[in-house]
Amino acid sequence: MPCPTCSTQSPEVALYCYRCGTSLRGSASTRAGSYAVQSSEGVNQFALISTIMPHTNRQTADNYRWAMILSAVLIVAATGLGLLPIAVAAAAFLIPVAYLVYIYDVNMWEDAPLPVVAALFLGTGVLAVLVTLFFFRWVFDEQFNSFAAGGRVGIESLSIPALLIFAVVLPIVAEVAKNVGGVFLASRPQFDDMIDGLTFGIAAGTAYAAFETIVLYSSVFTSGDFRTTDGLASWAVVVVNLMVVKALIYGTATGIAVAAFSGKGEGYDGFTGSYFLAFGLAVAANIGYWLGVRLLAYVPFGQALGLLWGFVILAVLVVRIRVMMQASLLEAAVEDAVRTDGLRSKRATVDDSYCPECENLLLDNSNFCMVCGTSVRSSSHQARRAMNEPTAPAAPTAGGVA
């Protein structure tokens, strides 16, 4: 069966071209309904785990989903009990902790765990602390405190310079800081895949959010009240925001930028126009988020509305990542499928192996599973390593690297 896109001959039973991922049994919209990273989901679907953790499959994605739900329940319970120091610390680091486990789980760090953790979590954390102290404590504390004092007067008290500082300038500076670690790692040869860039960007963004949160809410750790009994409804909104919305907006926005740095093809693209466009989108998302939060603070139920606004921004970013990944994976695969220089993509399979998603066999030189349509580039690094070893079929071991 010839592929209408790249002319590759696929087996008659194939649903997708194993070289370029084109749907062989339906229209182009069929492919749009099947996300290349996780084929059981649509591209325009708000599916969080497969978006921020693209190397998971359906089974392992459930592990993270349940782990985060369970952790979130514990954090909300701590908030309800007024144990704010516990709740805020745990909320700040829920996503980074989950992400660290994920990076370990899929062996993102290959054989260099220390540099990866240092660059993404510690390095970004130090930058986050410095930037946050600079804006909120050292230089512009008066401007931010005017937000606090002005709440009773209404939006008439809104200081435009303060708004520009904390909703425009700060997000720009912060986005630069968030990109440093991810871009550094994405420029390493072993991490030059676009999915690696996305992953590192998300990790750096969530780490930045965590450390920023600790600095900005440090008063809960120094307050005389270990347990708070009033204002818990407000704190519940704040904790959910810190735990989910802020962390993921920071992460997904930075993920988009660093993924653009990696680029869709072999090697990394670097600081191209695409990168700066993606960087601009990341900044715009953060600015839009904080502008909305700041302005909604002056209306009734402003905190809850700010939280909802954050979810809207997050949904846009998630869908944007999925569309970007879908287009990039398919375009890169087509380019690989029609290349005439005889070179093999280092991201395609070598010999036959198994699809980590559906466990059907992957043909030699596959970019996609011809049965489920999942990109082999979204496989874990262990699986990728197995696919790229000419000893087919791979037999993953129970405990780790196949």
Added chain:
Amino acid sequence: MTEQPPQDPAVPASPPAQPPVQPAYAPAPPQQPAYAPAAAPAAQPGYGYPQGGTPVGPASTAPGGSGGFFSSSRGKTIGLIVAGVVAIGALGGIGAAIFGGDDEDAFTETTTGGTVEPGEEVTPEPDGGILSPSPIGSATPEPSDGSEPSPSAEPSPLPTEEATPTLDPEPGSDVVTIGNGVQVPVLPGWQVYGQGDSDVLLGDNQNSFVYAITGTVDPSADAASVIAASIDSILPKQTYTQLRKTDIAPLQAFGSVVSVAAMQYQATWTDQQAAVPLQGLLICAVRQDGTALIITAEHAPPDEFKDSSESWAPVVNATLGLFGAA
């Protein structure tokens, strides 16, 4: 999960290992797939034909299942994440136990240290809290002549029995008029951050803010009861969290003011972007015509509140002086 392949996947029927020399659009080898597709299974679970189209029988499964491509099992993944979150939460709690807990002392010290004993009529209840009863403007009933603006020589939130509310603001300062003709002076170094029909917010660019709001009450109303009734509006719970306040203490009336009361508070102003700990002084004065004025002076952080009184006390003094003189 998947049914057994009809033939050993390790021995592909027709391995497509070496594609033939390819034309421009490099078609893949035309061979059959490495596995032999099974007859369409009637009840194939999830895997194998994800689009509901022609079912493709999975010929084989990866030994050990797809979980073998990950370093962690389900239990390990969930356990690591939950344990990590719990551990960080515990660290937060330990941090609070170590670094927290001294605010109350500071709060008490700020409001009591160096207190000059007030007049008998304004002495707080013996166990009525830690607030010194006449923080600012515990004025003599007769305001000063106004020739010399006279905030306390050493401005302080601490009461000075001789303290006199300033009748006139300093020369060159503006006056903002809000509802009921209440005037709030804008002293040099201060600016108006926002003004409504009946309220105004001033700031000194040094993290001190004075907020004044006026309204009309029963002239016989006690200032303390006005504070009690207004506290949720002045310090809304959705933003002023972790609120700790002293008891409301009556102060000595002056001029046309028939009732004065005050309290101090500490709170954490909370929103989605940050939390700001602050300390404030709230004074309510009720005039004989029923006009009430509530004025707050706030500063962040709380441990600088006492020192910051040098900046905000003249504003509070002058505002109360003008209010009582009307």
